[in-house]
Amino acid sequence: MDRIFNTATSKQHRARNKRVSPDKLEHILNSIPHVIWSSGPNGQLDFVSNQWTTSFGGDPTEMIGDGWINAVHPEDRDDAVASWMMALEKKSLYQNEFRLKMPSGEYRWVLIKAKPELGRDGQVQHWLGTCTDVHDRIAAQRALAEKERLHRSVLEASADCIKILSLDGRLQLMNRPGLQLMEVPDFSVLSGSFWWDMWPTAMRATVKAAFRDASAGETVRFSGYCPTASAKPKWWDVVVTSIRDEDGAITGVLSISRDSTADREKSDELRWASEHDALTALPNRRAFHNRLRAAVLRSMQNGTKVGLLLIDIDHFKHVNDTLGHAAGDTLLKEFSRRLKHSLRSTDFICRIGGDEFAIIAEEIGSSSDLLMVGETASMAFRAPLRLQGRALCAGASSGGAIFPDDADCANDLFKLADTALYALKAEGRGGTKLFHSYMREEAQRAASQLNLARLAVTDASVRPHYQPKIRLSTGEIAGFEALLRWEHPTQGLQLPETIEEAFKDYELASKIGSLMHAKVMSDLHSWRRCDVNFGRISINASPAEFLRDDYAERLLETLATRGLPPTCLEIEITEHVLMAQGSKYVSRALAALKNAGITIALDDFGTGHSSLSHLRDFPVDVVKIDKSFVKQMTLDPQIVAIVTAVINLAKSLQIESVAEGVETKDQADLLLAAGCGLAQGFLIGPAISSDSITTWIAGRAAA
Structure with missing residues (x-):
């Protein structure tokens, strides 16, 4: 016993050894309710406390001098030795569970813990450890594991998808046939997730209700659609019931799902034929x-x-x-x-x-x-x-x-x-x-829209949205088209079609136009301050906006107030504008805007009656190919020929072409092959709010 404690090097330990006698220390160790032992560096025991007799029987002194490794069950010995050697090498705490031979000759599971005592040279001089009987716990664990293996074998033999859920709805177990049916490679990807999250959104309310009833003790049955992990369509007949312990308390929920896809498909085929x-x-x-x-x-x-x-x-x-x-x-x-x-x-x-x-x-x-x-x-x-x-x-x-x-x-x-x-x-x-109902109903409709526009369209309600344009050849951002959106006090964001009659009214059209100009200029100013490269922004102009004959002056003044160059702006007009009442005002305004550096775009080109003369008589810089042509390009070769002719005509007049409503890559490829310069549509991006422009441009650049 002296040798165990004399290895301590600190003054405090040496002082303690002087104060406590070896007999006293041995008495203390023998009184601890765990088996206390010590050994040399290689496991040769030099002390075993009397608790050995209480716990396992036999005389502890009979073990002195023996290597405890020799008493380890042969099946556990390799692991025990390997972990011992690792602890010896690292001079670290040793801890392991294995079967140890008792004085009676039987083997019992024990938990061995040991701490190394190091000498002055830094090498292990002694091991001080404990030995705790954990046989009953290990036996119980093994019995439980065997029971679980039996239950799992039953689960694995079932052709249905069986799941065990916790009382909060989380997945705890799913049988392998179920994983195969759901095309899930391993349960670990689902473990701990909520059961209803496996289901499509439309089914989740039904699934949650079934779980609530089952966790309250009821048995519930329902049918529902839930695709597999690879999106393979599947229909299921599902039974959900509670799991109870020996005392009858509900401890979980059991779900059994049977694949009913084949039956469903047969039923669908019959229904399809009848309809x-x-x-x-x-x-x-x-x-x-x-x-x-x-x-x-x-x-x-x-x-x-x-x-x-x-x-x-x-x-x-x-x-x-x-x-x-x-x-x-x-x-x-x-x-x-x-x-x-x-x-x-x-x-x-x-x-x-x-x-x-x-x-x-x-x-x-x-x-x-x-x-x-x-x-x-x-x-x-x-x-x-x-x-x-x-x-x-x-x-x-x-x-x-x-x-x-x-x-x-x-x-x-x-x-x-x-x-x-x-x-x-x-x-x-x-x-x-x-x-x-002829004029009466038409007048009522028009009056309703005008009244709505007068009441609802204010500075606070106008919300410009911006649809991006790109160069087809490079994909770079060429600009955006500013589109009117307005906020209805109860129905949310509205399209301009909801107040289309307002654009035929001089006062309302001018008011809406002025509000749009102010909002767009404010957005342009903010973007320029943040160094956002937004290209050129186009704004639509209705016929009524030109009747005041100061359209160009008001627009240029707004630009100047914000310190914006005219080159960042484009005005879009339709052929209807050029043929409407006050076309002379339109001509003068367009000329003034053109001289200031603002480009002019002719929208919906080819859908009117005098497109070619308009290209000759008005200062048009851009023609916009109507989306109705673009939509038909992949379906009708004649439409492709018409669009190509328009693009070539524009090129010969040094006019840029923009295709509207580009929704598919096939359309974009045909337009690029035809020589079209710019494009916009849902393929490039929908109209977005001003707050989203910076993020959209950054995302486009990153892509």
Whole structure:
């Protein structure tokens, strides 16, 4: 015992050794309720406390001189030795659990801890340690593990996806078949996450409700859609129930999900066949009426509008009579294909019989939106179709109505759209005609918009948004188009279409224009102070804004007040501006702006009646190719030829060309090949607020 304590080198330890006798120290060690031992550096025991007898039996003195490693169970010995040698090498604390041979000959699990005592040379002189019996704990752990292995084997044998959840809804376990069904490589990526976060947003309320009921002791069953980790569509039948312990207390929740995708797909196939036209694969008349009633109901609930267009193929009977029904079927299928590819993804297109089609357009803003849908449908049919070796040029006529503007219910909406189609045919086929109550209803609509504009459009409500333009050849930012947005006090941010009548009124148009100018100039000033390279900003001008005959002067004064160069600005006008009342004021204003360094852009080029003369008579620097042409470029080679001709004409006149409404890379590639200089549209970026410009430009530069 003297040798154990004499290795201490500090004065404090030496002083303590003088004060406490070896017998006293041995008595203290034997009184500690743990087995205390010491050994030489290689594990040769030189002291074992009497607690050995209390804990394990036998005489502790019989172990003196033995290496304790020799008493370790053969299966545990390699690990015990390896960890001992590592502690010896690092001169660090040793700790390990293993089976140790008892005086009775049996093996028991013990926890060994030892601390090295270092000599003056820094080497281990002694080990001072404890030995604690942990046999019962290890046995219990192993029994529990065996029980868990049994349970897991049952789980792994199931073909269903089985999950165990904690009482707060977190995933604690998921069987391997379930992981395979969900295409999850390892449970670690899900462990601890909330169960409902695995589900799509639309399903989470249902899943949370089922979990709440199950955690309260109920058994709940529901069906739902949840794709796999690789986005493979899956439908599931799910049973959720509580897990209870031996005392009946709820300790968790069990979820069993069975893959019902195959059954669902069979059911969907039958339903699809009952609701679709076999020839065109479009929804049929039955599906149309169901969808129309549902759309009207959603409109009533959400306060939105639903537009309905009924379409007839012009002279379809003549095609059947002259070319045969097979040719007529081909025409119907091609018309269906073009409709599906040209209209918005939200538009519901169906064949309601013969050569009759219908389009349900939900959440439209106004009748002009529905007319645009009708025009798009007509344009989809203008390209010739080759039938039996000959080119067939067919047309379509459409009549429309809007809920709730025109009708009070779905049935009336259908009747009014049919009435509008009949009226169009009576006047001559082609185009789109919407149902209306003539001047009274038109005046009410106009008055409503003007009143809304007077009440709502103020300095505080105008919110310019900016749509980026880029150079197609390099991708660099060329500038932005400032677009009017205004904040409705209860309905949020609004598009200019909501107050379009205001732009025909001199006072209101001038007020809105002045507000837009002030806001845009303020934004330009802020960006320049922050060294934001925003290029050139274009602003739209309506015809009424020029009637005061000081448009140019007011705009240049606003620029000067902010210290902005005219070269950072571009004014966009349409051909309607050039032909409207007061065109002489327009001509004078454009000339003044041009001389000051502001560029002039002719918007919607090619959609008017006198585009070429406008290029000759007005100081136009830029022509903007209308988005209706851009949209058709990938569908119609003739449109590509028209757009190319416009671009070449602009080049010959040293006028830059800008394509609007570029939404796909294919459109951008065709425009670049045609020599178009600039482009804007959702492919490049949507209109964004002024606060987002700096971030957008930085992100574009980083990309």
